[in-house]
Amino acid sequence: MDLLLMTGSDIERRLKVAIALTVLFFVVEIIGSLISGSLSLLGDAGHMFRDIFALLITLSAINLAKKLPTKTKTFGYHRIEIFAALVNGIMLIGISGWIFQEAYIRLLTPHPINSRIMFTVALTGLLVNLYVALTLHGSQDINVRSAFIHVLTDTLSSLAVILASVLIFFTGEMIIDPLLGVGIAAFVLASAIMIIKDALHVLLEFTPKGISFDEIIRDIEEVDGVEDVHDVHLWSLCSNINLIDAHILTNELNLMKVEEIKREIKRRLEKYGIKHATLEFECEACKRNEKVEKMEH
Ligand SMILES: [Zn+2]
Ligand SMILES: [Zn+2]
Ligand SMILES: [Zn+2]
Structure with missing residues (x-):
């Protein structure tokens, strides 16, 4: 498809497909982590939560920007995007804290893990990520473009879980799972801090990033x-x-x-x-x- 011909409604449709798939897989990962007992899958689900939120913000930013300003709201609803990002960042800190705590418990007393289920769910996650990345590819919208790059890097986290499940299958070392869980939670925490910093940057009316x-x-x-x-x-x-x-x-x-x-x-x-x-x-x-x-x- 010609990139310049991609219309606004086309971007919206693609975003909706991406959101639906990510939500679906978020649920699959939660269930998968409960059945398999894998914490790293749960961590990945926490990350998916971040992605759902980010995609929703991108979609609503496109929609809310269309809403006309009124006499009582002269800026319209543009700032809602920033406020939502701040809320998302704060929730992600909670999620990562929860995974850290779970990991601590499991490092002390390792849980049994069904590595086959863990492998299957993570592999499906990888495929979903790749498909979503493909869906978002080729947009001119700056937010959709950064979402695309983000989803692409997410495949790394799915790959790590796949690798961990294979290692657990062959070595029987259950501790690999909470260790990877800590790694993923650290990644979620880092992105939460970045999201909050960026949101505060705009809320405090600092000079826009990337502008001298x-x-x-x-x-x-x-x-x-x-x-x-x-x-x-x-x-x-x-x-x-x-x-x-x-x-x-x-x-x-x-x-x-x-x-x-x-x-x-x-x-x-x-x-x-x-x-x-x-x-x-x-x-x-x-x-x-x-x-x-x-x-x-
Ligand atoms: Zn992500
Ligand atoms: Zn806007
Ligand atoms: Zn003057």
């Missing part, structure tokens, strides 16, 4: 007619929209020319994902002339 403040200022100041840029605020609304507000000092007195300057600045800002710019033009320097100004209350 100085570079943007330089880019604006290079526009003909711009004397100075100051009192800048740079933040993101959601993972797809960055915003800026800034004071622009110009010696240009012709309002039509000022309009041209503004248009050129906004054109330059597009490449930073800045889709909403509020520019305050002024002819004589105002009192606030630092690049970054304190906001007081």
